[in-house]
Amino acid sequence: MLLDVKDIHVHYGRLAALRGISISIEEGEIACIVGPNGAGKSTTLLAISAVLKPTEGAISFNGQALAGMSPEQVAEMGISQVPEGRHIFTALSVEENLHVGAAVRKDKDKIRKDFERVLETFPILAERRKQSAGKLSGGEQQMLAIGRSLMTSPRLMTIDEPSLGLAPKIVDRVYEVLVDLQRTRGLTLLIVEQSAERALKAADTIYVLRSGEIQLRGKAAELQDGKAVHQAYFGFSQPGKVEF
Amino acid sequence: MAYAIQVLIDALSLGSFYALAALGIGLLFGVLRLINFAHGDFITIGAYALIIPSAATQATLFIGDFAPIVLIPCIVAIVVIVALISEVTVFRPLRSASPATLMIGSFALGFILQNLIIMIYSGRPKAVGMWSDLSAGVKLMEGVEVPQLQLIIISATLIMLTSLVLFLKRTKYGIHMRAAAEDFRMARMLGVKANRVIMLAVAISGMLAAAVSMLFVVQTGILDFRMGLPLMLFAFIATVIGGMGSLVGAVVGGYTVGAVSILLQTFLPSEFRAFRDVFVFAFVIVILLLRPQGLVMSRSAKERV
Amino acid sequence: MQPKSAGAELLREFWPLIVLSIGLTLVVVVIQLIGDNITSRTLTEALIRMVVVVSLYIFIGNSGIISFGHIGFMMIGAYGTAWQTMDPMIKDIFIPGLPGFMLDYSSHWILATLAGGLLAALVALISGYALMRLSGIVASIGTFALFMSFYSFYLQWSTWTAGQSTLPNLPVTTTPWVGLAFSLVTMLVAFLYARSRFGLALRASREDEVAAKAAGVNVTFQRLIAFTISAFFCGMAGGLYGHFLGLLTVDTFYLPVTFITLAMLVVGGMQSLSGAVVGTLVISFLIEFLRKFEAGFDIGGVILDLPSSSAEVGLGLVLLLILIFRPAGLTRNAEFYWPWKPKVALATFSKRQS
Numbered sequence: 001m002l003l004d005v006k007d008i009h010v011h012y013g014r015l016a017a018l019r020g021i022s023i024s025i026e027e028g029e030i031a032c033i034v035g036p037n038g039a040g041k042s043t044t045l046l047a048i049s050a051v052l053k054p055t056e057g058a059i060s061f062n063g064q065a066l067a068g069m070s071p072e073q074v075a076e077m078g079i080s081q082v083p084e085g086r087h088i089f090t091a092l093s094v095e096e097n098l099h100v101g102a103a104v105r106k107d108k109d110k111i112r113k114d115f116e117r118v119l120e121t122f123p124i125l126a127e128r129r130k131q132s133a134g135k136l137s138g139g140e141q142q143m144l145a146i147g148r149s150l151m152t153s154p155r156l157m158t159i160d161e162p163s164l165g166l167a168p169k170i171v172d173r174v175y176e177v178l179v180d181l182q183r184t185r186g187l188t189l190l191i192v193e194q195s196a197e198r199a200l201k202a203a204d205t206i207y208v209l210r211s212g213e214i215q216l217r218g219k220a221a222e223l224q225d226g227k228a229v230h231q232a233y234f235g236f237s238q239p240g241k242v243e244f
Numbered sequence: 245m246a247y248a249i250q251v252l253i254d255a256l257s258l259g260s261f262y263a264l265a266a267l268g269i270g271l272l273f274g275v276l277r278l279i280n281f282a283h284g285d286f287i288t289i290g291a292y293a294l295i296i297p298s299a300a301t302q303a304t305l306f307i308g309d310f311a312p313i314v315l316i317p318c319i320v321a322i323v324v325i326v327a328l329i330s331e332v333t334v335f336r337p338l339r340s341a342s343p344a345t346l347m348i349g350s351f352a353l354g355f356i357l358q359n360l361i362i363m364i365y366s367g368r369p370k371a372v373g374m375w376s377d378l379s380a381g382v383k384l385m386e387g388v389e390v391p392q393l394q395l396i397i398i399s400a401t402l403i404m405l406t407s408l409v410l411f412l413k414r415t416k417y418g419i420h421m422r423a424a425a426e427d428f429r430m431a432r433m434l435g436v437k438a439n440r441v442i443m444l445a446v447a448i449s450g451m452l453a454a455a456v457s458m459l460f461v462v463q464t465g466i467l468d469f470r471m472g473l474p475l476m477l478f479a480f481i482a483t484v485i486g487g488m489g490s491l492v493g494a495v496v497g498g499y500t501v502g503a504v505s506i507l508l509q510t511f512l513p514s515e516f517r518a519f520r521d522v523f524v525f526a527f528v529i530v531i532l533l534l535r536p537q538g539l540v541m542s543r544s545a546k547e548r549v
Numbered sequence: 550m551q552p553k554s555a556g557a558e559l560l561r562e563f564w565p566l567i568v569l570s571i572g573l574t575l576v577v578v579v580i581q582l583i584g585d586n587i588t589s590r591t592l593t594e595a596l597i598r599m600v601v602v603v604s605l606y607i608f609i610g611n612s613g614i615i616s617f618g619h620i621g622f623m624m625i626g627a628y629g630t631a632w633q634t635m636d637p638m639i640k641d642i643f644i645p646g647l648p649g650f651m652l653d654y655s656s657h658w659i660l661a662t663l664a665g666g667l668l669a670a671l672v673a674l675i676s677g678y679a680l681m682r683l684s685g686i687v688a689s690i691g692t693f694a695l696f697m698s699f700y701s702f703y704l705q706w707s708t709w710t711a712g713q714s715t716l717p718n719l720p721v722t723t724t725p726w727v728g729l730a731f732s733l734v735t736m737l738v739a740f741l742y743a744r745s746r747f748g749l750a751l752r753a754s755r756e757d758e759v760a761a762k763a764a765g766v767n768v769t770f771q772r773l774i775a776f777t778i779s780a781f782f783c784g785m786a787g788g789l790y791g792h793f794l795g796l797l798t799v800d801t802f803y804l805p806v807t808f809i810t811l812a813m814l815v816v817g818g819m820q821s822l823s824g825a826v827v828g829t830l831v832i833s834f835l836i837e838f839l840r841k842f843e844a845g846f847d848i849g850g851v852i853l854d855l856p857s858s859s860a861e862v863g864l865g866l867v868l869l870l871i872l873i874f875r876p877a878g879l880t881r882n883a884e885f886y887w888p889w890k891p892k893v894a895l896a897t898f899s900k901r902q903s
Contacts, residue, residue, distance in 0.1 A: 049433055075435035087430040089423045099416070100423045104435030152435060279686050337873040343686050344615050348815055349872045351617075355808045356865035359858040367858075473804070477697050480690045488687065518705040525698040529679045532691070536683065 002027040002188055003048070003079075003156055008057030010040070010047050017043045019212040020057070023190075025156070025205070030182050030189045032203035032220070034196045034233060039209040041192040042084055045158045048190075049081045050074040061156070076104045080154035084161045084192075086145040090134030094125055097133050097144055101151025111151070118147040121177065139170035146177065157181075158190040163198065175202050196229050208232035246387035251510055257394040259502025260401035261456060263495045265479035266486065267408070268452035270494030273483065274425035275445040278335060278346045282354035283453060283479065284472025286330075289357065290323040290457030291467055292365055294374065299366035303467060308374045320454040326357075327450030328443060335446070336439070361469045369468040372461055397459050404455060405495060408448070412491075417444055425489075474521075481524075485531045487538025496539055501528075565884040566740040569826050570733050573599075576830070577729045589725055593793055595833035596728025599826065600786040602813045603735045606825035608779040609814065611748050612772050613755030614685065617807055618692035619783045621699035622669040624802035626784020627791040628703065628710055630665030631719055634658050634792065639718050646708020658722045662788035669784025673777045681772040684758060696807070703799045716797040723793035731789060735782045739822050747774055805861065809836070812868045818878025823885045831879065832864065839863045 003025040010018040018040045025031045033041050046052040048059060050071045059066045061077055069077075080101075089097050098118060102111045119126035122143045128136065133144060142162060149157055162178070163171040179202055181187045193199045199206055200220055208216040208229055216223075216232035223229050226242035265283070272280045294308035294315075307318050330353055338349045378396065381389040412418035424431040424441045432438050456475065461467065478501055486497025504527050508520045516523075531539070560567070580592050601623060608616055632640070632647060633656045640652050656664075680691045703710045710716070742748045751771040754761040762768055791797045809832065817828020845854035871878065 051429060051433065070438070071429070071432040072435050072437050075433060081433050083430065083433070087427050089426050089430070091422055091426045092419065096419050096422075099419055100431065100436065101434055103420060103431075103437075148434065279690065334869060341872070341876060344613070344689070345872055345876050347615060347686060347689060348811065349869060351808065352812070352865045352868040352872070355804070356862050356869075358804075359861040359865070363856045363858045363862070470804070474697070477694060481694060484687055484690055519702060521701045522698045525694050528694060529691070532683060532687070533679055536687070 001025070002062060003190070004060045005044075005048065006058050006060075008047055008054040008059060010043050010052055011055050017212055018047065018054075021209070021212075021214055023207060023214070025188060025190060027155070027188050028182065028186050029204040030179070030191065030202060031205040031207065032191045032193055032199035033207045033209050034193050034199045034229070035209035036233065037194070038211075040212045041209055042160050044209070045081055045083070045160050045190070045192055048074075048079060048158060072104075075152055078153070078155035080149040080152040080157050082142075082145045082149045082157065082159040082162070084164060086141045088133045088136070088141045088144055088148075090132065092133055093130055094133050094136070094144060095129045097148050098125075098151050101148035104152050110153075114151055114153060118150055121150075122147050138166050139173065142166060142170070142174055143177070146174075150181075154187070156188045156190065158192070160192045161194060162191065163193065163195060171198070178202065196226065196233055200224060200226065200229065210235065246385075249384065249388045250390065251506060253390045253394055253398070255503040255506040256499070257397050257502075258506055259499035260397050261459065261475065261498075262478050262482050262502050263498030264401055264404065264452050264456050265475050266482035266494035266498040267405075267491060268449040268456070269476075269479045270483045270486075270489075270491050271445050271449050271452070274489055274491065275421060275428075275442060276335060276346070277343050278350060279343070279480070280449070281347060281351040281476070282330060282357060283350075283449070284476030285354045285357035285361075286323050286327055286450060286453035286472070287457045287460065287475055288361060288469060288472040289326055290319050290454040291461045291471065292361055292469075293319055293322045294458075294461060295365075295370065295372060295467065297364045299368065301368055301370055303370040303372045305372070305374060308372065308461075316458065319458055320451050323454035323457065324447050324450035327446050327453070331443060331446040335442075358469055365467075365469070367469055369466055372465055372467055374465070375462050376465075378462060393459075393463055397463070400455065400459065404452070408491075411448075417441070421445060478524075481528050485528055485539055490538070493538055500539070561886075561889045562744075563740070564886055564889055565823055566736060568885050569736060569823060573732060573736075573826065573830075574729060577725055581725055590793075591833070591837055593723055593725045593728045595829060596725060596732050597723065597786050597789045597793060598810060598813065598833065599728070599732045599829045600735045600789065601783055601810045602817075602829045603732070603739050603822065603825045604779040604782040604786070605810060605814045606819070606822055607739050607742055607782070608772075608775045610820045610822075610825070611743060611751040611755065611775055614692075614772070615689045615811075616692040616776075616779075617689060617811070618696035618699075619779060620802050620807045620810065621696040622673055622780040622783040623787035623790065623806070624699060624703060624799065625672055625787065626662075626665035626669040627787030627797055627802070628665075628716075629668040629784065630658070630661045630788030631716060631791050631797055632709075633661035633664060634720055635716070636718060643711045643714070643716055644707075644709055646706075658720060658788075658792055662785050662792075665788040666781045666783075666785035669787070670777050670781035673780030674773065677773045677776040677780075681769045681776060700799065700803060710799060711797075712799070714798075717795075719791050719795050719797060721792060721795045723789045728789065728793075731785060736822060736826065738778070738782070739825070742775070742778060743822065747771060751775055809864065812864055816868060816871045816878055818880035818882045820877075820882040821880050821884050824878045824880040824882065827879055832867075835867065836860055836864060 001024050003023070005021060005023040007020045007022050008018055009016065009020060021044060033044060035041050043052060047054050050066060050069050061079060064077070066074060089100065098115060105111055119129070124140050125144055125147055133141070136144060162174050166174070175198065178189055178191070182189055191203065200223060203220045206218055206220050206223055206229065207214055210233065216228055227237060230242045231237040268283055269280060272278050294305060295303040296306040298304065307315055310318065334349055334353050338346050378393040379391045382392050382395060383389050412422055420431065420436045421441050421444060424436055428438070460475070482497030482501045483494045485500065486493030501524065505520065505524050508523050509517060512520060512523070577592065580588055601619065605616065605619055632651055633654060637653050637655060640647060676695055680688060680695065683691050704712055706712065750761070750766045753764065754766055754768040754771060758768060813828040813832045814825055816832055817826065818824025839860035842855045843857055843859050845852050
């Protein structure tokens with residue numbers, strides 16, 4: 001088990017955002033957390049990245065406990081997040097953005113190789129490498145954010161709502177890239193998605209999060225008819241064929 | 245024509261002071277969201293470090309007597325150390341506090357530093373004679389003679405600005421610093437070491453303060469525990485009209501304020517000249533009313549609604 | 550313990566004000582009874598500062614904007630008052646630049662103080678019209694610039710202010726009781742303002758400027774109201790101060806006073822009236838205590854004395870410690886409601902940081 005999140009609680013002041021979440025992810029799989037707005041999906045990723053500290057429970061990665069670590073240390077361990085809204089450094093060029101991704105690494109040659117590889121995977125970035133990152137379109141920024149995250153040479157990449165604000169065709173492309181990363185590089189992915197449909201298509205394992213609690217956990221293959229997911233997502237079941 | 249050149253050199257020289265000071269402020273604001281009310285006192289400390297602690301009104305040079313090649317690194321080191329200590333003892337504990345709290349904290353720090361100076365050196369202003377041969381004139385062209393010092397100030401500033409730009413654009417840490425200034429949390433999530441970047445920014449801010457202090461002492465020849473205040477105020481103003489969060493803006497603001505100041509001094513009728521500063525402030529208020537985001541637009545300064 | 554009658558309801562609403570007023574009066578009475586001339590003077594100075602700090606609360610507490618400029622208003626009020634109460638002959642010698650009618654004019658110190666306050670308020674109204682459009686840190690820098698410009702202006706304006714010299718021979722009319730009276734009035738106004746819909750609107754802008762604007766609050770206007778009212782009382786405090794010292798120098802109204810009054814408010818709790826009062830008393834006491842150390846303490850034959858300016862350094866350290874460990878101040882930004890249960894309207898209640 002690569003990532004083991006055990007029964008964590010996260011509070012914003014007195015408000016409980018997560019009430020006992022447990023997630024376990026195997027190396028090389030794509031796991032998806034789906035759920036409505038305000039469910040606590042982003043909070044979960046932020047807790048994993050150590051931006052938020054759980055008030056209870058424990059997270060361990062590759063057997064090592066993440067308690068008390070800073071976000072920088074978690075990045076060093078091999079967990080990299082592509083946050084909601086991308087958070088591109090608009091004051092920097094595309095190239096510079098990618099180089100910031102290499103902050104955790106010291107091996108100059110490998111860094112250069114990975115840099116070339118990212119540019120290969122995302123030709124649009126190669127084209128615009130000297131341009132200011134603020135000038136990229138939404139989809140291009142998403143590619144840049146993923147590429148930047150790849151530069152950290154992660155073992156686990158967490159992605160928060162990759163479809164946010166993007167046209168469906170672009171989202172298709174993003175998911176193509178993500179699945180490809182898993183296939184060709186063996187990258188483990190934890191994706192947070194609002195769209196259950198996308199999650200069911202792309203993931204190996206699905207978690208449904210609602211109101212700070214995991215309502216359902218299962219293999220995507222077994223949940224394809226969507227009924228159980230719908231029930232867990234909305235809290236009521238829909239008769240007949242499920243469409244999200 | 246000759247007169248115009250004199251005025252121009254004056255404006256550039258004064259503007260350089262303000263630009264350097266504004267840069268020191270702007271750097272810390274960019275990375276830390278901190279308006280450093282102690283920056284003026286960092287400058288003051290750099291200046292007082294040149295003399296032997298005493299209550300005398302004619303100061304005896306201490307470090308100020310060393311050869312420039314030793315003097316400059318010494319003063320820079322002293323100010324940088326004070327700045328780094330401030331970061332660790334004051335700014336870091338307040339890291340997660342509101343910008344207002346940070347500001348008051350730096351205000352308290354400045355107050356403490358000022359009074360420590362009074363404690364060690366007494367509150368009386370002192371005269372300092374250092375490098376006085378620099379005020380000798382240099383003939384630029386027919387009818388135009390400017391003090392060497394002004395040319396040195398302008399060129400030193402240009403060199404420092406260029407170095408800073410190269411650092412920020414070409415080096416790994418410079419890029420990290422720019423990233424952290426825009427989105428601190430994201431930079432951390434990518435593994436950029438927060439504290440290291442901040443210490444670096446603080447150190448550079450200290451270097452800039454040290455530069456201002458040395459140039460200022462040579463130019464005015466007076467030490468006063470409050471000497472940093474007007475400089476700091478003009479630095480704030482330069483940063484604000486240049487656009488908060490923009491280093492280019494800070495520099496532009498600095499030269500603008502310098503230019504306005506000199507122009508007012510040159511063209512104001514003599515009864516009003518003593519009130520020059522008041523007019524500078526009025527000018528700033530007008531700028532802020534017309535263009536509250538500052539002269540140079542900065543993406544990072546925009547607030548997301 | 551929930552009140553039932555209208556009278557009890559009123560009592561509960563005004564409880565913090567009542568407690569603070571009675572408490573302060575008691576403090577003054579006690580110190581006057583057991584103290585000597587020196588303690589009396591210290592007390593008067595503290596009460597004058599109290600007026601300033603409560604004025605600071607009116608603006609800073611409700612708007613959330615740190616103002617470094619209010620001591621400038623104190624100065625304007627001080628000189629404004631002095632211009633009215635000074636002996637015409639002395640005015641002629643020291644500040645001959647005053648317009649003719651002012652040179653001859655003389656009035657009772659109470660009227661003069663009120664007029665001084667009004668002058669400060671007028672200046673605040675005019676300068677605030679420009680400044681209050683700014684927000685947050687930029688606004689604070691604006692107040693700092695305003696302060697420095699007032700200071701440098703008055704320093705240069707020697708025909709009206711005696712510039713770098715001292716303006717002497719002001720009638721000494723400020724006693725501790727005068728200080729107390731003005732403090733109580735300022736506290737009453739501060740309390741009523743905070744309770745009013747103006748105070749509420751301003752506090753809304755403090756919490757979330759965008760949301761307040763969206764709710765129809767004219768933020769600039771509300772800030773201007775608080776700015777002007779606070780300048781009025783600050784100005785009067787200045788008048789009181791001049792007539793406490795018996796003389797005036799522009800230099801008095803510079804950084805140390807700015808720092809001390811701001812520290813008093815922050816240490817007490819920026820967002821509460823109780824904080825302003827408590828902070829003033831605590832810091833005044835602390836400063837006196839540290840000054841005694843500076844003068845030298847004889848403890849069983851061993852002289853313990855600190856270098857001068859230690860009190861200031863100590864004050865700075867105290868402020869830093871409060872900012873780090875208790876940023877909402879000693880009162881935690883809450884008003885003093887015990888034994889009643891507090892109403893939410895007046896205090897930001899939920900232990901938030903300042």
